[in-house]
Amino acid sequence: MSRAGVYKVDITPPLGIDFIGYHRPTGVSNIDEHIFLTAFVFENNNTKSVFISIDNIGMLVEDTLVIRKQISSKLKIPTEQITVVYTHTHSGPATVSTKKIVKIYKDTLMSNAVKAAILADKNLQLSEIGWNVTLGELGINRRENTPDGKVIMGTNPIGPVDKRVGILVIRNEKTKKLSGLIIFCTAHPNVLKGDSDILSADYPGLTREILENILKCTVIVVQGASENINAMYRGSLENMEKMAQALSGYVLTMLPKVKFEPIKILKVVSTTLLMRLKExxxxxxxxxxxxxxxxxxxxxxxxxxxxxxxxxxxxxxYLTINIEIQSTQINEGSFTGIPMEPFSETAIEFKEKLSDELAFFGGYTNGYLGYLPTKEAFLEGGYEVELNHVVYGPITNLWMPPDENTATLIIERALDLF
Structure with a gap:
């Protein structure tokens, strides 16, 4: 039996809550748009999986695991078959703080995640799905080379970018009406910068709004390996609209070519790597x-x-930390995710080794630890390998960068899942 269900919950926080993503002196003082949590449930014969998207920069692994375990208990499925991804907006609310307003918000958010999964399961209907992929211009490499051979945060127009834009489309088997759309793309949701006091899901949220109005179905955006990829257009609401219009255009162009069929393959597998950190x-x-x-x-x-x-x-x-690598395959397409921010080169290498344009690899999955640079990046330097762990290590417990070979090891372990 091929079934899918979806449910969306408004998770807009109260005014005054802290931002996370940029160090802003004030909290949220203006709400440009509401933010959401969306749950998809997929079912094929005796297999059921949950796929949840949350509009924020990313929550701790331990908090995400609480959400997954509670859903596991309610729906009677293994925790490993539950995926939580974060849109990684840099204009979203904090979920880690000693402040009462943040603690209350986080508790409510986690409860809403469980609620959404339960209601998505109740909304299961006979469904069929289809995939498609194209190339788009959404992101630009941000590791700019300097004359001394080092790297700074800037613009690198010739730097590697995973330009794929993929879609997984869900429709009712009988009525043929669309019920859900999952978009896979690679570009940081950081159009709005640190000078903005507006709560926003950034371009993924505006893309969702545009497409939901047109298609009359629930839409989410899943980030790929976008650690070193900035949004192509940045710094204003106008540029956020440019990003959303561009992404929406790619999606609408692909939709007429999607071929639908029942869910024949549904596999969610997970493995854990003991990740060694640099000395x-x-x-x-x-x-x-x-x-x-x-x-x-x-x-x-x-x-x-x-x-x-x-x-x-x-x-x-030498410190170590466990990292979960999880892969979800639905028919011919798949998404493999880790709780880190991988470089775009990692996703490109992954899909090339599988020889599969529908094999998407991304971060912000089942929690957040920090950056996963490539081996080459350590020679070049830059914020990703020199300072990120200093800024966020006390929050995520990634006190030092991963060992230089970690990205390679993760790719190898991810390929084993297939």
């Missing part, structure tokens, strides 16, 4: 890293500095 440096280098992060990103690095120094004194020079 903790000498105290002088630790101090330099902390000072640089304070200067360039305006953050307080006291906790990172003290924890890393303490670990160094106790000879804990």
């Amino acid at each position: 903790i440096p000498e105290p002088l280098e630790i101090h330099k890293m902390a000072k640089l992060a304070e200067k360039e990103w305006g953050v307080n690095t006291d906790r990172w500095h003290s924890v890393i120094l303490d670990k160094r004194k106790r000879n804990e020079t």
